Amino acid sequence: MDRVQFVSTLAAVGLLLVVLELVRRRRLLERYALLWLFAAVVVLVLAVWRGALVQLAHLFGIVSAPNALFFIAVGFILLLLLHFSAALSRLSDQSKVLAQRLALLEARLRRTEERQAESEEALEPLDAELERSSSRW
């Protein structure tokens, strides 16, 4: 095992462990961890299994096999970033809807409270009357 192979194996194993640890601590949702795990495993396999990497490099027309590893790693990074942009878009759409619902609810609540205060005010003289008549008894 030459040095570059050793380093990339180490890096892939490290990534794998970090991702698993984050999931264990519930800091990372499985949904997002899966993509990372997949990336780490692929890089790990190619780092260890030199033959496959050489074949792949040949397929892509890359002269130096380790470069193929970087190529694949960069591909994964791009994929993950795109995935995050999509997730972010969904989140901002959802938070927009939440903000709208909240504002609508607050307006409704305010109106209800105002109406309640009004009706209580209107009832006040009646209440006083009732109290007076009951105290007479």
Place this chain on the structure above:
Amino acid sequence: MTNRSSSLAVIPAYNESATIARVIEAMQQERPDFDVLVVDDGSTDCTAAIARGAGATVLRLPFNVGIGGAVQAGFVYAQEHGYQRMAQVDGDGQHDPAELETLLRAMAERETDVVCGSRFLHSDLSYPAPISRRTGIHIFAFLLSLFVRQRVTDPTSGFRLYGRRGIELFARDYPHDYPEVEAVLMLHHHRLRMCEVPVRMFERDGGASSITSGKSAYYMVKVLLALFVGLARRRPVVEPGDSAPVFASHGI
């Protein structure tokens, strides 16, 4: 306060404390038949309090969601409270509420779902907007006219009147930022009728336009992208049953 009428004026406002009271008063004076709703898009000044003081209903968004989200909150409000017509008026005094009469008449006479006020149809161009922006608007107008096969002159105008079908469509789906241009395309896709009428537009009284020079390039590119992508959408608006992003109007 229940609906006093079947018409609602929505005024989106972001830090418009300098002008909002005047706009609301003008609205109440010129069109007492409209309920006034101010959508405060997470202002950091006292826009909401002033608007409430002036007698408007206020929707206060907890943070800034952008003009599209703010106006859409107005659509959802109009839809849920059963309004038959909704006018959109800017909070900076650009639009004259008296001219809603023109829009209302056009809606009744031409039986359209949406009426847009166009500054370019009006002979009195008192506020022609800077040349750079005008060029942008004309490019959008040219493209949109091609796409919707109908002459559109001022697609960025925020002075509009919507009927019930327009309200329902946009309560369900309305573009995020710089929504006006895209909205015209959406109307076309949904076979809603739209027409333009001449209106005057004034220079804003105070506050700052949401579109600064730095943002205008982004504005151009974003709207162009939205237009062409919008064209490529087979079903431009998600219908119930589609794998959709999220709906504004559905359940809490």
